[in-house]
Amino acid sequence: MTDQEQLHLRADVLVIGGGPAGTWAAIAAAREGASVILADKGYCGTSGATAPSGTGVWYVEPTPQLREEAMDSRLALGGHLAQFDWMKRVLDLTYRNMNWLGDWGYTFPLDETGLPQRQSLQGPDYMRLMRKQVRKAGVRILDHSPALELLADEHGVAGAAGVQLQNNRPWRVDAAAVVIATGGCAFLSKALGTNVLTGDGYLLAAEAGAHLSGMEFSTAFSIAPAFSPVTKAAFYNWATFYDEEGRKIEGAGSKKGRSVIARTLMANQKVYARLDRADDELRRAMRKAQPNFFLSFDRLQIDPFTQKFPVTLRYEGTVRGTGGIQIVDEHCATTVPGLYAAGDAATRELICGGFTGGGSHNAAWAMSSGYWSGEGAARFALKLGDKGADRGARRLSEHTGVPTRSTEAKDALRVEEAVQLVQDEVFPLDRNWFRTGAKLEESQKRLDRVWSELKQGLQTKDGGGYKVREAAAMTATARWMYASALQRTETRGMHRREDFPQLDPSQHYRLLSGGLDQVWVKALSREPASAPF
Numbered sequence: 001m002t003d004q005e006q007l008h009l010r011a012d013v014l015v016i017g018g019g020p021a022g023t024w025a026a027i028a029a030a031r032e033g034a035s036v037i038l039a040d041k042g043y044c045g046t047s048g049a050t051a052p053s054g055t056g057v058w059y060v061e062p063t064p065q066l067r068e069e070a071m072d073s074r075l076a077l078g079g080h081l082a083q084f085d086w087m088k089r090v091l092d093l094t095y096r097n098m099n100w101l102g103d104w105g106y107t108f109p110l111d112e113t114g115l116p117q118r119q120s121l122q123g124p125d126y127m128r129l130m131r132k133q134v135r136k137a138g139v140r141i142l143d144h145s146p147a148l149e150l151l152a153d154e155h156g157v158a159g160a161a162g163v164q165l166q167n168n169r170p171w172r173v174d175a176a177a178v179v180i181a182t183g184g185c186a187f188l189s190k191a192l193g194t195n196v197l198t199g200d201g202y203l204l205a206a207e208a209g210a211h212l213s214g215m216e217f218s219t220a221f222s223i224a225p226a227f228s229p230v231t232k233a234a235f236y237n238w239a240t241f242y243d244e245e246g247r248k249i250e251g252a253g254s255k256k257g258r259s260v261i262a263r264t265l266m267a268n269q270k271v272y273a274r275l276d277r278a279d280d281e282l283r284r285a286m287r288k289a290q291p292n293f294f295l296s297f298d299r300l301q302i303d304p305f306t307q308k309f310p311v312t313l314r315y316e317g318t319v320r321g322t323g324g325i326q327i328v329d330e331h332c333a334t335t336v337p338g339l340y341a342a343g344d345a346a347t348r349e350l351i352c353g354g355f356t357g358g359g360s361h362n363a364a365w366a367m368s369s370g371y372w373s374g375e376g377a378a379r380f381a382l383k384l385g386d387k388g389a390d391r392g393a394r395r396l397s398e399h400t401g402v403p404t405r406s407t408e409a410k411d412a413l414r415v416e417e418a419v420q421l422v423q424d425e426v427f428p429l430d431r432n433w434f435r436t437g438a439k440l441e442e443s444q445k446r447l448d449r450v451w452s453e454l455k456q457g458l459q460t461k462d463g464g465g466y467k468v469r470e471a472a473a474m475t476a477t478a479r480w481m482y483a484s485a486l487q488r489t490e491t492r493g494m495h496r497r498e499d500f501p502q503l504d505p506s507q508h509y510r511l512l513s514g515g516l517d518q519v520w521v522k523a524l525s526r527e528p529a530s531a532p533f
Contacts, residue, residue, distance in 0.1 A: 007164065007171040009140070010389045011037040012381035014160055014173045015374065016147045016201065017181035018044030019051070020363065021343025023130035024097070024370030025179045025377070030137035032378035037173050038139050039162060041146040041182070041196045041466070045131030046124075048183055049193040049319055049344075050363070053123045053232070054290045058364035059098050060091055067091055074361075078322070078353020079492035079503065081214075081510060086350035089330070093371060094364040101126070104133060109288075120289065121363065145171060146466040148404045150178065150204050151393035156337030157208055158393035163465055176381035176388030177338045179373045180205055180325065184318035184344035185477045187426055188419060188470075191222065191314050192229040192292070198470040199318070199477035201345040205325045206476065207396040210334040211514045213326040213347040213524070215477075216484035216495045217354040219433055220320035221258065223273070226310040228296040233358065235286060235293065238278040242308055244270045259496075262313055262429045272308040315427050318477070321494065322348040322356050323484070326512055331376025332369050338380060340373040342366070349510055354493015400516055402472050405465040407457030413450075415460035418471040421450050422478050436499045440486045447479045455517070480513045487511055487521040 013029040015022050018040030026038045038044060045051065060070045071087045098118045102108060106129055108116035134141065144165040151159040151174065159174040185199030202212060222231035241252035241261065249271065251260045264271050278286065283305055287294055297304050318324060325334055325341035327350075332340050343366040352361050381388050397404045406415075425443040426432050454475060458468045488511060490504035491497050510524045 005169065007169055009037060009171070009173045011035045011140070011173060011175045012389060013037075013177050013179065013374065013377045014039065014175035015179045015181060016160060016204070017183060017343070017345065018042070018131075018141070018143075019048035019181065019183055019343060020127070020130065020366040021345070021370035021373075022179070022181035023127070023134050024367045025181055025340075025342050025374030026134050026139045027137050028371040028374030029179070029378040030139055032375055032382065034378035034381055036137070036139040037142065037175070038134060039142040039145045039147055039160070039171070039173065041144070041200070043143045044134065044141050045127045047193075047196050049197065050123045050366070051127045052193045053230075053292060054120060055123055055359035055363045056120045057094065057098060057118070058091065058360045059094055059118050062092075062095060074352065074355065077493070078355040080508065081349050081353035081493070083350050090351050090364050090368045093368040097367045097371065101129065104129060120359075142171065146200065146469070147204060148465050148469050149395050149397045150208050150339075152208055152396055153391050153393045155391070157339040158391045159389070160204070161395055165466070168464065174389045174391070174393065176384045177340065177377035179340045179342055179377050180345050181342045181370060181373070182345050184321065184324065185474060186317045186319045187315060187423055187474050187478075189315040189317070189427070190229050191224070191231045191316050191319070194316065194319055197319055197344070199473040200469060201341070202325065202480070203402070203469065203473040203476050205334060205336070205339065205341065206514055206516060207400045207402065208336045208339055210336045210339060210341075211326040211512045212323065212480050213510050213512050214323035214349040214354065214484075215318070215480040215513050216488045216511060217323050217349070217493050218318050218321035218481045219435070219494045219496065220316040220318070221262070221313040221429070221433055222316050222320060222358070223258065223261065223311055224314040225296060226312045227300065229314070230293050230296065231314055231316060231358065232290050232293045235275060235290070236273060238282065239273040239275050240277060241311075242272040242274070244272075258313065259433070261311070262433050265313060266429050271311050273304075273311045274308045275305045278305060313429065313433075315432070317426065319344055320356065320358055320362070322352045322354060323481070324348065327369075329376070330372065331379075332373035333376055333380075338377075340377045342369040342373040354495055401455055402516065403454070403457055403468050406460045406468055409457050409459065412457045412459045413453045415458050415463070415467045415471045418450055418454055418458060419474060422447065422471075422474045426478050426481070433496070434498050435485055435496060437486060437489070437497070440482050444479065444482045444486065447475060447482065450475050451479060451517070476516065479519050483519045483521045484511050484513050
């Protein structure tokens with residue numbers, strides 16, 4: 001490619017990712033007076049986990065008692081790692097932003113008194129509206145344009161480079177500040193809306209020297225019909241579970257029921273569910289709240305309320321986990337100047353500790369951290385002035401050696417092989433759900449070998465550079481996950497150690513991780529210095 005063929009743009013702020021966090025970040029940055037470009041791997045407004053689904057939102061009326069109850073409700077479940085000051089901030093901003101959505105034209109359902117119910121959003125309508133608001137704010141959107149690497153100089157991050165998938169045209173955006181809002185990592189497990197969520201933002205940030213936090217809280221396996229990618233686990237609160245012989249599986253519907261289901265599946269036995277504990281009113285409410293849950297059932301002519309159907313546990317990794325890029329101030333800055341993180345790409349431990357589920361806290365965190373990161377990035381960029389986006393920054397892959405394109409070497413590892421090797425370590429329930437030190441160490445050694453091999457180059461016929469980067473990001477994410485899981489020798493939040501089944505009060509801290517060729521893990525109180533560019 002010649003320089004003339006490259007799309008070269010400049011902006012005050014570049015937002016990478018076009019889901020809820022990314023769109024809120026772009027709107028907030030534009031409101032501060034910054035010029036903004038948003039680059040999305042997919043089509044902004046339709047890609048990601050929120051766009052195809054209904055989602056609950058952690059929206060609580062500003063009544064002291066209600067707010068206190070909301071903050072206390074999951075504190076123990078998350079291992080007491082959440083912080084009340086952050087929870088209060090998120091509840092406040094979520095309340096305001098949800099009301100803004102109503103002002104912008106989002107139609108909330110009404111209760112029997114005629115008041116709008118703002119505890120949930122329909123993803124397609126929500127994200128369609130957010131794209132409209134992003135464009136209205138004057139933000140330039142680059143659809144189908146994954147970022148492959150960040151740009152940086154001695155002063156910090158200064159933009160990113162990527163490729164436009166429609167025409168294989170490389171792009172470069174020089175920007176004074178960057179917001180990473182690329183979502184979490186579901187390791188191409190085929191959970192609905194997660195095909196673009198491969199940990200890309202984690203790798204981008206780590207290459208710049210940023211830290212990860214809470215990566216051990218990544219054992220998110222969600223109940224799903226065996227024939228469907230839809231992972232709406234809340235509905236199974238009204239399910240009864242059965243084995244292959246039609247016998248009720250005792251304990252499968254309890255708080256620890258997922259472990260019961262996991263052990264049954266590990267014994268090579270099928271598990272069936274039936275939503276037979278939902279009354280007629282609740283059944284109608286379910287169909288209204290999550291219509292896509294029922295599409296596969298209707299197509300197969302299965303009534304999930306009266307007929308049993310096979311279920312599985314589908315891995316969602318850090319999408320429903322709580323780990324992600326460490327943030328160090330109230331505007332979601334990272335340890336690297338000019339770099340900000342939001343949504344599932346950022347750690348959610350501040351409001352969830354070591355446990356969260358789908359929607360609710362995640363949705364509130366996306367709109368809140370998205371807004372704060374965009375606001376902070378814009379203020380940082382505008383302080384730098386006109387030269388902030390014109391610094392001649394270099395590509396970070398030149399420093400890290402992590403490939404950004406397919407190699408021509410015939411004996412190089414293929415992308416699909418690398419992805420399969422990573423999935424073989426993170427998908428098995430007996431390795432990732434029921435963790436032990438011995439199994440984690442075995443996996444870590446194999447993942448280290450995959451990393452060493454991919455550093456020599458990956459080959460692919462389809463997808464070029466972005467497929468190579470996906471494989472590298474998934475490998476890196478798995479290594480941070482398991483290194484952190486090894487370090488936390490206790491059971492806390494969603495992190496379960498079979499060899500350390502109890503919570504250890506002396507480990508009441510967050511774990512930071514990072515590094516590429518050499519992965520490191522430290523307790524937050526022993527935070528290492530930021531890695532150099």
